[in-house]
Amino acid sequence: MKNINGETNVKSLRSGSGSIKGIGKEIGKFIVVTMEVPWKLVKNDIGGYPEKIIIINTVDKDALNKLLSAMPDIDSIVGIGGGMAIDAAKYFSWKRNIRLISIPTIVSVDAFLTPAAGVRSENKVIYIGNSSPDPLIIDYDIIRTAPKTLNIAGVGDLLSIHTASFDWYHAENNKKSEFPYSKENVIAGEKIINNLYNNIDDIKNVTNSGIDAIVEGYMHLNTICLPAGHFRIEEGSEHYLFYELEERLKRSFIHGHIVGLGIYCMSQLQNNQSDYIIEFMNMVGLDYHPKAMRINKDDLVSSLLNLNNYVKENTHLWFTIINTREINNYWVQEITKNLNF
Numbered sequence: 001m002k003n004i005n006g007e008t009n010v011k012s013l014r015s016g017s018g019s020i021k022g023i024g025k026e027i028g029k030f031i032v033v034t035m036e037v038p039w040k041l042v043k044n045d046i047g048g049y050p051e052k053i054i055i056i057n058t059v060d061k062d063a064l065n066k067l068l069s070a071m072p073d074i075d076s077i078v079g080i081g082g083g084m085a086i087d088a089a090k091y092f093s094w095k096r097n098i099r100l101i102s103i104p105t106i107v108s109v110d111a112f113l114t115p116a117a118g119v120r121s122e123n124k125v126i127y128i129g130n131s132s133p134d135p136l137i138i139d140y141d142i143i144r145t146a147p148k149t150l151n152i153a154g155v156g157d158l159l160s161i162h163t164a165s166f167d168w169y170h171a172e173n174n175k176k177s178e179f180p181y182s183k184e185n186v187i188a189g190e191k192i193i194n195n196l197y198n199n200i201d202d203i204k205n206v207t208n209s210g211i212d213a214i215v216e217g218y219m220h221l222n223t224i225c226l227p228a229g230h231f232r233i234e235e236g237s238e239h240y241l242f243y244e245l246e247e248r249l250k251r252s253f254i255h256g257h258i259v260g261l262g263i264y265c266m267s268q269l270q271n272n273q274s275d276y277i278i279e280f281m282n283m284v285g286l287d288y289h290p291k292a293m294r295i296n297k298d299d300l301v302s303s304l305l306n307l308n309n310y311v312k313e314n315t316h317l318w319f320t321i322i323n324t325r326e327i328n329n330y331w332v333q334e335i336t337k338n339l340n341f
Helices: 036-042 061-069 083-096 148-152 154-173 183-198 200-204 208-228 237-249 255-269 274-284 297-313 329-336
Strands: 013-015 030-034 052-055 076-081 099-104 117-121 124-128 133-138
Touching: 030 036, 030 083, 036 052, 036 076, 061 083, 061 117, 076 083, 083 099, 083 117, 133 208, 148 154, 148 200, 154 183, 154 208, 154 237, 154 255, 154 274, 183 200, 183 208, 183 274, 200 208, 200 274, 237 255, 237 297, 255 274, 255 329, 297 329
Parallel strands: 013 133, 030 052, 030 076, 076 099, 099 133
Antiparallel strands: 117 124
């Protein structure tokens, strides 16, 4: 893993096969925040004896606060797993103001690196708090136990730079940008995508270098977004399709997969090098097709046709291509005909 200069939100980093071993003996009294499968993977390796093991099945804010009220006095919180477990650990760490150790067992989403915790309040995701892993532990062997398609999904979270940067520039041209447009930041974002492209085979095969490419991409993204105070460069119209579908179907998705579907659709609405970015997703094996997410064609068509109204009703959303380009049935039928349902 390369050293990344800038504000990465990582206080310390350990990486390599077996890097998880013995961490529990170094961090004082601790609890583990995890899920059943990740805990089975690591419980014999972390060392030490946790004061409590919290198995997470929701990130509902009220439920988390109830768990927080019953938490013993500890020195550290160890978050082990994917986005849900890590977000819960981040929330507890922030509320208690104690050390966070982050051990992702999958790199499908960047929750293990971002400061804010994604929790649910009134059936919507909100991002609150501020915590930094110390250390972040990237154990290649642990991460490779997850299905390849889930680790590859991390690419989707980064490729959103392609469509979100376009939306930011589009907003600037329409004098609707919520933040001063930064060409420098966009160029830095393009470098992240180029590095992923140069590591396509390693990412597809989840080699050590492939895992590094995704994690380093997340860290580089933090060096852009954290000093700027916003993440305009990675969130735009591709995420808004995801939000609409999640609200419509009332269930969650693998983040990188659903964002990949958003990139597929919105890059075409933008006329933004869609052939290039779709070929990239195909080459790396990102499974953005609706069939993999159990989204039927009628639901996707309805979601796309509702997007113009959706952004008008949700006035907190940033200005994107959806605000200015009509989405009609002909366009929807054209872009969905090559998707697998």
